[in-house]
Amino acid sequence: MPGGEDGQLLRIEILLAQGRAEAADEALTEALRVLPQSLRLVWLGRDVAFANGRPEVAALRLDQVRQLYGSRPSAYRNPADLVVFGRAALLLGADPKDVLTKVYAPAQKAAPNRRDVYLARGELALSKGDYALAATAFQEGVKQVPNDPDLLSGLARAHEEGDRKEMLAALLAALKLNPRHVPSLLLQADHAIDGERYADAEENLATVLSVNPDQPDAWALRAVLAHLRNDPAAEASARAAALRVWATNPRVDWRIGEKLSKKYRFAEGAERQRQALQFDKTYLAAKAQLASDLLRLGEDAEGWRLAQEVHKEDGYDVEAFNLVTLQDTMAKFTTLRNEDFVVRMTAHEAAVYGPLVMDLLGRAKTALVEKYGAELIAPTTIDIFADPKDFAVRTFGMPDIPGFLGVCFGRVVTANSPASTAKSNTNWQSVMWHEFCHVVTLQLTKNKMPRWLSEGISVYEERQANPAWGQHMTPVYRELILKEGREGLTPVRSMSAAFLAPPTPERLQFAYYQASLVVEFLIAKHGLDKLRAVLRALRDGDDINRALARHIAPLDEIEPAFVAYARDLARAMGPDLNWDKPEKELLRPDAAVQLQGWSALRPRNYWLEQRRIRMLLDDKQWAEAKSALTALLNHYPDQRGDDSALRLLAQVQRELKETAAERETLRKWAAIDGEAADAYLRLAELAAADGEWPEVKLNARRFLEINPLVPAPWRLLAKASAAGPDTATAIMANRTLLRFDPANPSDVHFELARLLQKTGDPAARREVLLALEDAPRHRAALSLLLEIDAARPAGSPSPQP
Structure with a gap:
């Protein structure tokens, strides 16, 4: 036969790529007549069967691969056949780790310059959601076969969920080698849809369909585009075209739904996944996507159940494993x-x-x-x-x-x-x-x-x-x-x-x-x-x-x-400042003269003032730093963040023991910066020292907006609320303090008992008993217990401690 096995495989693959499914079937039949024992031809026959809308024939081809290999395993020890055997074994339920180590690894060792094994490894990792492993496989392949668009396109897919720059670099390299490479064009269209560059996506899909007029993924993405522009007639037409050859192809609705979900259309996406599962209830990709959609729609019971089913059916699916592990964690919430x-x-x-x-x-x-x-x-x-x-x-x-x-x-x-x-x-x-x-x-x-x-x-x-x-x-x-x-x-x-x-x-x-x-x-x-x-x-x-x-x-x-x-x-920000940025060369120690000339033409330069202030702070020249910071704030008062001149000025004023001025600076900073935790805590402490409880309360609450998981703001809030008329908040804050296992629980229980007694709450007695349990000689607690017992009506039952 002209071209032998490799030639026939190439011929059929070209026909499939062009959408000439019937011709591919005829070529396959002719090739198998001459090479009936060819494992690779039989395996390719699955793709031919799917392209002709005959999934039942594809299933027979898979079983035929199993029988051929099982009858004469020694005849199929060359690397190309081993890769086919590994792919088939995965579909028949083999452990993916065993296939990687016992089939693909020997094949790669025997023929490190063949692309088949790298494609198989990468596609296996992608199917399990292990993008890092996929990237490694494709990168190794590109090193061995640098000018292969399939490997480069696979590498791009491996980076799709992570590093978009790497994805685009690999994608462009693939398209440079073959501007009509269908997998790369589809990925490029996918990327354009993400960026709402819908015209670009249409152009990519038109190129794909000029190569293969029946390419189902291209028509599925056209259905997505029609959906996004609210054109139900065009969407139905595109979907019908995607299903023209294989009317129950589950991948079509999975692909449409998966893309809609990426656009946050989870309800519509879930509907497509349900349709895919109606076509094929074993189509695991649709079940996994439906689980994800439902969890994002708040339909937890079904979502978690489906995630468990996916994990049970495929223990190597990374996302399903992660989700079922998370479910165990969240069950304790x-x-x-x-x-x-x-x-x-x-x-x-x-x-x-x-x-x-x-x-x-x-x-x-x-x-x-x-x-x-x-x-x-x-x-x-x-x-x-x-x-x-x-x-x-x-x-x-x-x-x-x-x-x-x-x-x-x-x-x-x-x-x-x-x-x-x-x-x-x-x-x-x-x-x-x-x-x-x-x-x-x-x-x-x-x-x-x-x-x-x-x-x-x-x-x-x-x-x-x-x-x-x-x-x-x-x-x-x-x-x-x-x-x-x-x-x-x-x-x-x-x-x-x-x-x-x-x-x-x-x-x-x-x-x-x-x-x-x-x-x-x-x-x-x-x-x-x-x-x-x-x-x-x-x-x-x-x-x-x-x-x-x-x-x-x-x-x-x-x-x-x-x-x-x-x-x-x-x-309007710092309108009186000069905002020109000096070049790095001007900031070198040996460029002092040039910098001086540059700055003379740019008085009140923001960046040089910042630099000068940092140098003054490093040298602990507090008075000079204070003067420079005050001048900068006069021109640009609303400074936020770690580099804020307000923060630095408060630090300088603290060093100079100018507490009143420091406090006023901190107030200005706290009023405009929702993440100024240091300012909130310092203000609360200063106000507490002066007995200014409303300010303590304000800043304790501000600090809780950042970190409620430390006791300090709760302690300050409890003290400030107890000093004012807000007994309810004081009770709440003290109860929260107990959650942190304080070093002095007896004092907190006592304070809580005192506040509860003030409101007439009988739980006060329990709290004072807890204070005494921790510190039996707590005199104030003993006095309060006597006071509580004296106030109880005669004959009333004692609350349980």
């Missing part, structure tokens, strides 16, 4: 609930600050639901995790995805607890307000809004709730806003791209801030009613740019007006 919210958290954290969470959520609901005209599906579920790995698994299915404080899916919110964010001074109340705002806007739009607008509204609403919360103008943001071109502001019409593949983490943070400025601008210049109209239009299926043009103004008017608005804000 405490649940707090009312008619609006279900909050799940560790028992200790629920006891310590659970009531604060419920109170905050209630206030957020009051402030935001009516404001945006939303009708929420109750209850909203909030899962709070002390372990960041548990948060990542609940949110993404994988444990090592850092960089997120909270995520909202619509009805479900996941959040890191203060236990995992305390070192960064993150304000958990601000985060929770932000996430609940997502609940409002996502449900209002039925999850049809772009990420940038949802994030922009949430950051904006943080600032509305508390001026110290959320993101604010910084020197870095000022610089970015005033830059021209691509390094500056992102055009409003392209805001989604700023979130998809930011070049640096700093640019991602700036995307959040810019999005909030766009929202602030739209509300300030056009009114909240018009923004609400945009949200309603999105709910009805309109495109964001079209909705903005219809309900607010044409984008050609919005964009220059927004740029002017943002730049006015930027220029």
